[in-house]
């Protein structure tokens with residue numbers, strides 16, 4: 001299943017610039033608040049140079065990248081949950097995402113209007129978090145009406161869900177995210193049904209001044225104390241770099257002294273945030289492909305990512321670490337060396353594994 005990430009933040013924070021950079025999709029970025037009025041979804045390839053090497057040694061026909069979907073929504077302002085501004089309408093669009101990227105303005109370009117007329121990343125973060133909490137509270141109360149009715153029949157799952165919702169509502173009323181409330185075993189679908197925004201993992205993206213790549217201390221501390229992660233990028237530079245071809249972009253990065261693509265960092269952090277690992281499939285004259293999987297899952301789950309039929313008919317898997325395959329120079333040599341292993345369905349996948357599943361159709 002593809003991974004979905006929602007981008008939130010204040011108007012003019014730099015969300016669409018980041019989105020454009022991520023996609024080169026050309027979503028409109030302009031210097032006035034509320035540029036984004038339709039939700040934009042972009043499918044972003046997760047480039048991985050390990051797969052390029054694997055593809056080369058096995059003689060793959062092409063490379064097919066794993067993707068992440070990013071949803072760009074309109075900026076949120078104080079009062080958004082009750083319909084202020086345009087953002088509220090779009091919160092619904094990101095209820096079904098797996099994680100949130102929270103873009104916060106930390107650059108000081110006077111040419112860019114700030115809705116509050118000042119640059120204060122921590123205050124902006126708190127504004128957005130308050131809106132997410134209030135939007136969740138409304139949603140949770142609405143859901144409670146329905147679940148409480150079901151719970152009266154004594155149905156176990158509904159009773160458990162009602163108890164859970166009560167706790168969630170108490171947390172939200174106290175201004176805290178829903179993240180901390182453990183989902184009961186009896187109602188495993190409760191969190192998904194609520195679609196709580198504040199239960200999702202968060203990556204803060206500090207949109208910093210050109211030439212800087214440090215997360216402002218206040219943002220870093222906030223992220224650390226909320227179990228979140230943070231990266232610094234310049235949305236504007238990334239958007240400009242995305243317009244260039246790879247060679248020119250590399251040259252410009254050199255001049256600016258930014259080593260790695262900010263976008264690569266955002267994507268990597270998103271993987272870490274969601275505790276995902278990458279694995280690969282590759283064969284001669286066939287596409288080499290990257291996939292992702294929750295860390296700790298098995299070869300059987302990996303098979304399911306590739307195709308449900310492959311999972312259903314799972315017999316065994318041939319597995320090798322990507323670098324062992326590259327070192328050997330191909331499957332045949334790896335088999336001779338004994339680095340290509342036979343594994344069963346319960347084998348726990350490692351980041352960078354190359355897998356080939358034998359299955360009965």
Ligand SMILES: Nc1nc2c(ncn2[C@@H]2O[C@H](COP(=O)(O)OP(=O)(O)OP(=O)(O)O)[C@@H](O)[C@H]2O)c(=O)[nH]1
Nearest residue numbers: 011012013014015016017033034035036075109236
């Ligand atoms: N100097 C500077 N300007 C930026 C940066 N990122 C974005 N901008 C500018 O800020 C303005 C708003 O950027 P957008 O990316 O459209 O902001 P947004 O968060 O999508 O705004 P809304 O859709 O209105 O909520 C544009 O003029 C951008 O060029 C940055 O890193 N540095």
Ligand SMILES: [Mg+2]
Nearest residue numbers: 015016035036
């Ligand atoms: Mg925008």
